[in-house]
Amino acid sequence: MKSFVAKYGTALAGLAVLIFLVIFARNFASQANLLNVLKQTSFLTILSVGFTFALITSELDLSFASLCSLAAVVTGGLVHAEIAWPLAALAGLGVALAGGALNGFLVTAIKVPSLIATLGTASIAGGVAFMITGGVAFVGRWDATFLSLARGKLFGIPTLIFFMAAVVLIAWFVANRTKLGVHMLATGEAQEAAHRAGIATRRMKLIGLTLSGLAAGIAAVLLVSNLSSAAPQMAGDFLMNGIAAVLLGMTMFQPGRPNIAGSFVGALTIAVLANGLVLLGAPYYLQDIMLGVIVIGSVSVSASVLKKAAFAV
Amino acid sequence: MTDILVVRGAVKSYGAVQALRGADLTVARGEVHALCGDNGAGKSTLIKLVSGVESPDDGTLSVAGREARFAGPHEALAAGIATIHQDLGLAPRMTIYQNIYMGSELEKRLLGIPVLDRAAMIAGAQGFLKQLGSTLDDMTAPVENLSGGQRQAVAICRALRWKAEIIIMDEPTAALGVRETQQVLKLIRMLKANGVTVILVSHNMNDVVAVADRVTILQGGRSVQARATDGLSADALARLIMDERAA
Numbered sequence: 001m002k003s004f005v006a007k008y009g010t011a012l013a014g015l016a017v018l019i020f021l022v023i024f025a026r027n028f029a030s031q032a033n034l035l036n037v038l039k040q041t042s043f044l045t046i047l048s049v050g051f052t053f054a055l056i057t058s059e060l061d062l063s064f065a066s067l068c069s070l071a072a073v074v075t076g077g078l079v080h081a082e083i084a085w086p087l088a089a090l091a092g093l094g095v096a097l098a099g100g101a102l103n104g105f106l107v108t109a110i111k112v113p114s115l116i117a118t119l120g121t122a123s124i125a126g127g128v129a130f131m132i133t134g135g136v137a138f139v140g141r142w143d144a145t146f147l148s149l150a151r152g153k154l155f156g157i158p159t160l161i162f163f164m165a166a167v168v169l170i171a172w173f174v175a176n177r178t179k180l181g182v183h184m185l186a187t188g189e190a191q192e193a194a195h196r197a198g199i200a201t202r203r204m205k206l207i208g209l210t211l212s213g214l215a216a217g218i219a220a221v222l223l224v225s226n227l228s229s230a231a232p233q234m235a236g237d238f239l240m241n242g243i244a245a246v247l248l249g250m251t252m253f254q255p256g257r258p259n260i261a262g263s264f265v266g267a268l269t270i271a272v273l274a275n276g277l278v279l280l281g282a283p284y285y286l287q288d289i290m291l292g293v294i295v296i297g298s299v300s301v302s303a304s305v306l307k308k309a310a311f312a313v
Numbered sequence: 314m315t316d317i318l319v320v321r322g323a324v325k326s327y328g329a330v331q332a333l334r335g336a337d338l339t340v341a342r343g344e345v346h347a348l349c350g351d352n353g354a355g356k357s358t359l360i361k362l363v364s365g366v367e368s369p370d371d372g373t374l375s376v377a378g379r380e381a382r383f384a385g386p387h388e389a390l391a392a393g394i395a396t397i398h399q400d401l402g403l404a405p406r407m408t409i410y411q412n413i414y415m416g417s418e419l420e421k422r423l424l425g426i427p428v429l430d431r432a433a434m435i436a437g438a439q440g441f442l443k444q445l446g447s448t449l450d451d452m453t454a455p456v457e458n459l460s461g462g463q464r465q466a467v468a469i470c471r472a473l474r475w476k477a478e479i480i481i482m483d484e485p486t487a488a489l490g491v492r493e494t495q496q497v498l499k500l501i502r503m504l505k506a507n508g509v510t511v512i513l514v515s516h517n518m519n520d521v522v523a524v525a526d527r528v529t530i531l532q533g534g535r536s537v538q539a540r541a542t543d544g545l546s547a548d549a550l551a552r553l554i555m556d557e558r559a560a
């Protein structure tokens with residue numbers, strides 16, 4: 001019983017919130033609103049899954065939102081410059097991946113604590129994004145196929161949902177069923193022991209941070225396609241939301257440990273809460289307060305890994 | 314019996330500190346060989362050279378008659394030498410089988426994709442533990458739930474998994490109570506019965522005379538004596554270590 005509560009307690013609390021909103025928030029259960037929530041969830045989930053990989057190896061990534069904005073601006077700029085959209089999307093992915101790899105290099109080769117390294121990368125990425133756009137957004141004309149990427153439907157279901165599902169399933173598989181996943185886990189759990197057991201712990205951290213960058217790139221391409229605009233800082237809000245989703249996720253399924261399933265449910269819960277607050281007419285700032293409470297509350301109960309990572313400064 | 318491990322004239326300095334000043338160690342295949350000496354005598358340093366954690370400033374190392382030079386712990390492992398440090402090198406929150414197979418997981422193919430073979434690892438882990446006479450049955454329990462003696466067994470199983478021929482144990486009983494110590498000594502005897510050579514670093518003279526066949530005594534970075542433990546009492550061994558110190 002106790003372990004059931006430990007494993008599923010916060011997930012059930014999320015479910016309770018959902019039921020509460022279905023009953024009390026007007027329009028929450030409408031199809032249009034639910035689709036909107038799922039849309040928000042999909043971006044947040046993809047970013048959170050990436051961050052989860054970094055955190056599994058016991059490294060923080062505070063740059064994923066900035067890398068996402070930068071990748072969005074790169075993709076948007078190239079599409080606007082009439083470059084074939086697949087190339088533009090690949091460039092966006094590549095930029096974010098490179099940013100993640102840079103984080104990994106700084107942390108593993110230069111030994112800059114990830115808190116600092118990724119904070120620095122975030123600032124650099126943000127600056128470059130402004131440099132590229134001159135501070136304004138890319139809006140207006142867009143390639144129709146590119147837009148259908150994240151706006152279209154397949155079998156009546158928004159394509160975004162498929163992208164999210166694919167990312168979650170592949171990530172879950174890698175994390176839980178492959179050698180790479182268990183090596184990343186061992187690296188985060190006991191780096192010295194893992195190293196002595198022959199695991200390339202530095203490479204695992206490099207991979208963890210790079211995957212976080214890659215996820216930021218995927219989210220960026222979908223974001224631009226879905227919103228048909230690209231602006232510096234367009235993903236800024238996802239930083240706090242993503243961190244909250246992953247930390248909330250650490251309180252479920254594998255308590256105390258960053259895990260993919262938890263991050264997904266965490267992202268879903270946060271998107272639902274944010275949406276519910278809006279529908280209930282709560283002022284915007286309440287969302288920020290909610291995120292703060294979730295972050296602090298989650299770490300208070302689940303402790304360990306994040307404290308380890310955060311104190312490694 | 315042939316010598317499986319021979320160290321000659323090992324020298325190692327850390328800055329101004331000379332941790333080893335020409336230490337020798339000869340270990341016969343299949344024996345339990347104790348390494349004794351006072352604090353700072355150089356036991357851990359000698360172990361680090363043999364396990365590839367550090368490289369010597371001078372001296373030679375040969376394994377099974379062949380000269381060896383290890384660039385890192387993985388090379389020592391490849392040569393069949395596994396070291397169990399005092400902290401055991403386990404990941405407390407990971408399961409027993411994950412710890413035993415850490416770094417050398419078993420895989421199977423699922424639609425052509427290599428995936429972890431959990432069932433095989435659980436069965437294998439059980440096999441290794443049985444070999445040591447352990448009664449642990451839930452291989453999916455986290456290691457942090459185990460007693461000190463059981464953790465030692467898990468650490469030894471990992472060495473067995475690596476097919477280590479020489480297992481080095483640095484102070485395996487230092488943090489343990491009487492009962493757990495007896496369990497670890499039993500594990501060492503089981504290893505010997507399985508044909509594994511054990512090098513035991515210990516400050517506990519009772520443990521040494523109870524399980525070791527031979528003992529090498531280090532003093533100030535040099536080996537001052539190497540002898541059989543036959544007919545040696547714990548007190549006599551302690552006196553040997555202290556006499557050498559007085560000398």
Ligand SMILES: Nc1ncnc2c1ncn2[C@@H]1O[C@H](COP(=O)(O)OP(=O)(O)OP(=O)(O)O)[C@@H](O)[C@H]1O
Nearest residue numbers: 327330331332350351352353354355356357358359
């Ligand atoms: N990394 C290091 N840096 C500096 N000095 C060291 C280092 N490792 C060991 N020494 C020194 O080398 C000498 C031998 O140390 P070592 O740890 O090998 O002794 P030991 O026999 O294992 O002692 P103990 O019984 O206390 O574990 C000591 O004087 C120690 O202070």
Ligand SMILES: [Mg+2]
Nearest residue numbers: 353356357358
């Ligand atoms: Mg020592």
